[in-house]
């Protein structure tokens with residue numbers, strides 16, 4: 001299985017356009033600290049790829065990833081793209097707006113999503129009607145039962161329900177169940193290797209725990225370092241947990257759970273207030289002591 005990390009920031013990116021917090025100011029002063037919205041590219045088979053979540057940065061993310069550039073192979077066709085589709089973990093704007101940027105797709109785009117996420121993006125966000133005149137979007141349902149990414153792929157994907165957290169624009173929509181925000185279990189039937197990708201983890205459920213134990217690589221929600229971070233930074237009256245993101249540290253934190261897992265564990269989806277955005281921060285040493293990592297943009301993982 002071949003993965004390319006396209007971005008590792010939470011909504012807004014790092015820096016965020018309207019923010020001058022120490023994290024955003026630091027990223028402007030030190031361009032190497034910049035992070036694009038969290039996303040992952042996954043090779044489904046020779047010359048064709050899927051992205052996990054389509055972020056507002058998707059065009060720039062593709063440009064920064066040679067494997068995703070158009071006209072692959074010797075029979076150059078200038079509009080032939082290796083990008084076959086998108087798998088969604090939820091309906092949040094920073095994970096779905098990039099679908100609109102794929103409107104030029106000549107051969108259409110596959111979008112795999114759970115039923116409520118697909119309904120929100122297609123009907124409430126309006127991308128179904130908006131994209132129809134431009135390209136063909138093939139909506140395919142993602143459930144807890146593993147299915148092939150496409151007919152030619154050895155990769156199977158399954159949703160691991162995490163929480164009923166839904167985007168504000170879909171707050172009134174049902175159902176009230178954990179298919180709104182899921183982790184993805186990505187299994188290579190050729191190598192037997194499994195990756196678990198969970199950029200938004202509102203609760204450590206039994207189902208998530210089981211999937212995490214079975215995975216060789218686990219990407220986890222690293223939005224906030226501790227539960228008070230959003231309130232301390234002054235941009236929210238809610239705690240991290242209240243915003244639907246388990247913090248890294250503290251009593252309800254994910255670090256101590258991840259440290260006990262057999263697989264390689266990396267944090268992604270860092271908010272611009274997270275001290276881990278500064279490579280010199282002491283928190284990196286703490287993570288290293290626990291055997292945990294921070295994912296970086298343009299990281300390549302082959303397993």
Ligand SMILES: [Zn+2]
Pocket residue numbers: 016019020021022023024025272273
């Ligand atoms: Zn900021």
